[in-house]
Amino acid sequence: MIELDALGKRYGDSWAVRDVRATIARGELVAIVGESGSGKTTLLRMINRLIEPDAGAVRIDGKDVRARDPVALRRSIGYVIQHVGLLPHLTIGDNVAMVPRLLGWPRAEIDGRVGELLALVGLPEHRERFPEQLSGGQRQRVGIARALAARPEVLLLDEPLGALDPITRASLQRELARLHRELGLTSILVTHDLLEALALADRVAVMLRGELRQLAPPAELVRAPADDYVAQLVGMVRTQGEQLRAFGAP
C-alpha cells in the first residue's frame, strides 16, 4: 500500500531522514517512535508532500507521489496534528466540512457527511459551536473527524494525543484504534510514547537520528530489540511496569 524506498531528507549537511525503507500493508497501523529531532515527523510529512524528499521515493499503491498534484494528494490523505489547527472563525461543522467543500461535493452530501462524522467521534450536538468552546480532547476528536471527512484510505497522525491529559488520552487511543479498524484505514501514527505505540500499532518503527533502527510487531520489538537503543527504550518501559508492580499493582 505505502512504500518508502530509500527515503531521505537533508537540511544543510545533516540528514534529518536517511535511507528509510519500509512497506506498509493496507489496513495496517504503524507507529513511528523516537525522540524529538529523530526525523519521525519529517518522515510522515514526506508522505503527503508537505516536505519534498532529497533522496528515494514514496509510493502509494505503486504510484510515486511526486507524479501526483500535491494538493489533490493531500485531499486524499487524512492528516491530524498535535495542535489540531481548527480554524477558530469557523464552526465545528464548517471545520469538519472543509475538505469536502474544497473537493466541491454537493451541499446536501456534505451536510449528511458532517452529521455522520460528528456522531462517529461522539460530538453530534457540537456542530454549531466554535473551537474555543470545546475541551482539548473534544477539539482533537473534531480534528480526527475533519481528517476523515472525504473518506481517505490513508490517515497520517502526528502526535495527535500529545497535548492531552492521561485519561482523555487513553479514551482517545481506544477511539482511534476503533476508527482505524471500522473504517479499514491504513494509518501511520507518530508518537514519542513507546507504550502508546505498543498498545495501538500492528508494527512499531523506532527512529534515531534520522535512521530507522527497527520495524517490528510489538511482541517482537519487546522480545528481540534490534540494537542497544531499542533495547534501552524497551527497558525503560519495562522498568516503569516493574515499578508499578512493586507498589502492588497487578
Place this chain on the structure above:
Amino acid sequence: MTELVRGLPPLLASHLALVLIALAIATAVSLPLAIAVHARPRVAFALLAASAVVQTIPGLALLALMVPVLAGLGWLSPFGFAPAAIALTLYAILPILRNAILGLRGVDAAALDAARGLGMTRAQVVRIVQLPLAAPVIAGGIRTATVWTVGAATLATPVGQPCLGNYIFAGLQTRNFAMLLAGVAASAALALVLDALLAGAERALAGRRKRRALIPAGLFALLAVIVLAVLPRLPYEDAGPAGSIVHATPGAVTRVRIGGKTYTEQYILVELMRARLAAAGLAVDDVPGLGSTVVFDALVHGDVDAYVDYSGTLWANAMKRPGGAPRWQVTAELAGWLAREHGVRALPPLGFENTYAIAVRSDTATRYGLHTLADLARVAHELAIGGDYEFFSRPEWADVQRAYGIRFARQVSFDPALLYDALARGQVDAISAFSSDGRIAADDLVVLADPAAALPPYDALILLSPHVASDRRVACALGELHVSIEAMRRANAMVDADHRTPAEAAAWLAAQLPGSECAKVAP
C-alpha cells in the same frame, strides 16, 4: 459665524473624498502587496522600511513634493486633487501594509499547517485561513491610517485641493480664530466619527460573528457613496475627485479660477477679483492659500487663471535675475519674459508695492541709530532676525547679505502670521516685513532703507493664464483695478487688526474704486 457654517459642507465633503480615495487606493495597493511578500521576510522588511521612510517626510513637504513630480511626469494635473491624493496614499500605505504583513504572519502556525495538510492551495490558505484570521489586525491598520490621513489631508490646501485645511490656513493667516477652530474641530470630529465606525468593524472582526462587521463597514461605504455622489453638486466641483480641471479651450471664457497665496493681502485680493469677475458675469472658482511657487506653476499649467504676484518676486525667483534694477526695467522685462516664455499676460501694476523690507522695533532703531540696511549690518552680529518660511531661501536675501555684508547672530523662520508678534515680544530684533502690511504702522516699526538697491521693486500685478489672456471681459474686469498703498495697508489692517473677513475688506476696497465700465464689454 453663519458664513463659516455655510462654507463648511463643501470643504468637509471634499476633505472626506480625499481621505476615502487615498485610503481606498492605499488598501488596494497594500493588501495584495502584503499577501505577496508576507512569507518573504527580507522583501517584506525592505518594503516596510521604504514606506517608513516616506512616513518620515513631513506631510507638507510630501504634498508639495508631488507638484514638481507630477509636473515632471506630465500625465496627471500637478495641481489640486491628484498630488494631494497621491501623497496621502503614500502616507496611508505604511500602517496598512505593516498591519497586513504582521497580521498574515501572525496566523496560528497549527492552523496553517493543518490547512496545507488538508490540501488547500496557497491561494485558498490566504483566502480561507489567513485573511479572516488577520482581519482584525488589518482593520486596525486601516483605522490608524484613517486617523492619520484625516489629519494630514488638512495640508492639501497649499497644493490647491480644497479641504478643511482652507479654514485652518486662512484662519491662521488672517488671525480669524473662529475659522481656525472651525477647521480644526471639523477635522477632529471627522477623524473621531471614522475612527468609531472602523473600531466597530474591528471589534466585530475580532469576534466570532464576522458578519457583524458588515454593519459599520456598510455605514463607512454608505458615507463614501454619499460623499462621492453629492460632491459634484457642491461649489468646488472642479476640484472634485473626477479631476475635471478646466484646461485651455478655445472660445469665450465663462469660468475663471482665481489663485492666491497664503497671507492676508492675497486672501483680500482673491475676494476683490472674484467680486469684479462676478460683476462682469463670469463664473468664478477660487483656490486661495497656495504655496508661493505652486501658484505660478499652476498659472502656467492653466490650473489657475488669474492671481496677484509681485514683480520683484518673479524677477528673482522665476526669471532668476540677480540683484535689483530700476522699476520701469523690471516691469517691462518681466511682462516680455512672461509673454514669451509662458504665454502669460501681466496686467499693468495695480498701483501699490508690497516690498520685502527689513523692519525693526522703533526702540531698537533708536538704541543703535538704525536708518538703513548699512546701519543694521554694523550691529547685526548681536541681533536675531525672523523671516517668513521662504525669506531666507529667496535670492533677494542672498542679494541683501552680499550687498551689505549682513550676518545675524541668529535667524529664525516663522509663520508670517506670527512674525510681527515675535518682533513685538522681543523674540527677534528684526523681521522680513511687507511694505503694504498694516501692522508696520500699527506696531510702530521702522522700515530700513535700501540705499544699495539690493531688493528689486515689488509692484503688485495681476497675471492671466494663457487660457484667459486674450479674453476681453476678463482683461477689462481685472485691468480696471487700482489699489493704492494706503488703501491696501488699510484693508490688510482691517483683517489683521480689526478681525474683519477678507471679503469685507475686499468690499471696502471695491467701494474706493470708480464704477466698472466692463458690463459694456461683449464676451
